Amino acid sequence: MPGEYAHRSVLVTGGCGFIGSHLVEALLAAGAHVRVLGRYSSSGTWGHLQHLRHNGALDVRLGSITDHRFVDDCVRGVDGVFHLAALIGIPYSYVAPVHNIETNVIGTLNVLEAVRRHSPGRLVHTSTSECFGSAQYVPMDEKHPIVAQSPYAASKAAADQLVGSYVRSFGIPAVVVRPFNTFGPRQSLRAVIPTIISQALVGDEVRLGSLEPIRDLNPVANTVSGMMRAGAVDGVDGELFVIGSGVGRTVGEVVESVGAILGRELVTVVEESRVRPAASEIDRLVCDNSLAEGRLGYRPAMTFDAGLRATIDWMRQFGSRSTELAI
Numbered sequence: 001m002p003g004e005y006a007h008r009s010v011l012v013t014g015g016c017g018f019i020g021s022h023l024v025e026a027l028l029a030a031g032a033h034v035r036v037l038g039r040y041s042s043s044g045t046w047g048h049l050q051h052l053r054h055n056g057a058l059d060v061r062l063g064s065i066t067d068h069r070f071v072d073d074c075v076r077g078v079d080g081v082f083h084l085a086a087l088i089g090i091p092y093s094y095v096a097p098v099h100n101i102e103t104n105v106i107g108t109l110n111v112l113e114a115v116r117r118h119s120p121g122r123l124v125h126t127s128t129s130e131c132f133g134s135a136q137y138v139p140m141d142e143k144h145p146i147v148a149q150s151p152y153a154a155s156k157a158a159a160d161q162l163v164g165s166y167v168r169s170f171g172i173p174a175v176v177v178r179p180f181n182t183f184g185p186r187q188s189l190r191a192v193i194p195t196i197i198s199q200a201l202v203g204d205e206v207r208l209g210s211l212e213p214i215r216d217l218n219p220v221a222n223t224v225s226g227m228m229r230a231g232a233v234d235g236v237d238g239e240l241f242v243i244g245s246g247v248g249r250t251v252g253e254v255v256e257s258v259g260a261i262l263g264r265e266l267v268t269v270v271e272e273s274r275v276r277p278a279a280s281e282i283d284r285l286v287c288d289n290s291l292a293e294g295r296l297g298y299r300p301a302m303t304f305d306a307g308l309r310a311t312i313d314w315m316r317q318f319g320s321r322s323t324e325l326a327i
Helices: 018-029 068-075 090-095 097-118 151-170 192-200 220-232 251-262 290-296 304-318
Strands: 009-013 033-039 058-063 080-083 123-126 174-179 205-208 240-243 267-270
Touching: 009 018, 009 068, 018 033, 018 220, 033 068, 058 068, 068 097, 080 097, 080 220, 090 097, 090 151, 097 123, 097 151, 123 151, 123 220, 151 174, 174 220, 192 205, 192 251, 192 304, 205 251, 220 240, 220 290, 220 304, 240 290, 251 304
Parallel strands: 009 033, 009 080, 033 058, 080 123, 123 174, 174 240, 205 267
Antiparallel strands: none
């Protein structure tokens, strides 16, 4: 698989963020020339790519995914596109749904129009398992119904539908990957695992929202592997693939796992301010990787415990240094 990307020019939107930066590293290691569309800020930093060594194979361009001219310029001249740029905070979508629509839907439309104009090869569009809502059956495959339970999930589902419409209407080569909950080094404190670890590193008490929700928590290396396979395997244009670990864990069980690695028993305290609205909380998300395994050759190689240890090690070294928006 690494050989498929040697000497190719690839665009990664959202490449300065959590998953995007890991994807950029993997593509560079595979020999690709990587262009990144990153979110502009007054600091002018490259987010998680700021200190990455790249030997001239990395081209970072800062702007906005909602600027169609900027997006068009970024897509021009590459051999493939990985689209990850999005607003990702579910609580933020409750208070700023319009911002979510503008970024996640209109931003995706800008990418699709640029791909349509410049024919850069395959587009790998990143969805989210949040589109499914609470599991109607487990494990969850690509046929599971879409029941968006937050404005964020609705914006991502709409973006997915846009991609499918451009495949059917204009014949663009595109694949949708729908990762389940990804975790690992560089993830921001808005996510549950960094939230648990950050508190556990300074004391025995962990304050959280609901402890009962079940999530398929997949190390970021596995998610990146699935995405790269989706960008390289022949004959899968127009398809959707769910990507996960295939194992569900409650939030409470994650706390126990973190405590076991740290060698301490952690006490959990439920804070009502951290609990999502009842109708918006998703009870279960567990992935069925069968299609991705059969069509892409995807298998989650890194274990949950190995991913947890890597995340703990990173947080011990860097603390809460993170990028909140992967744009």
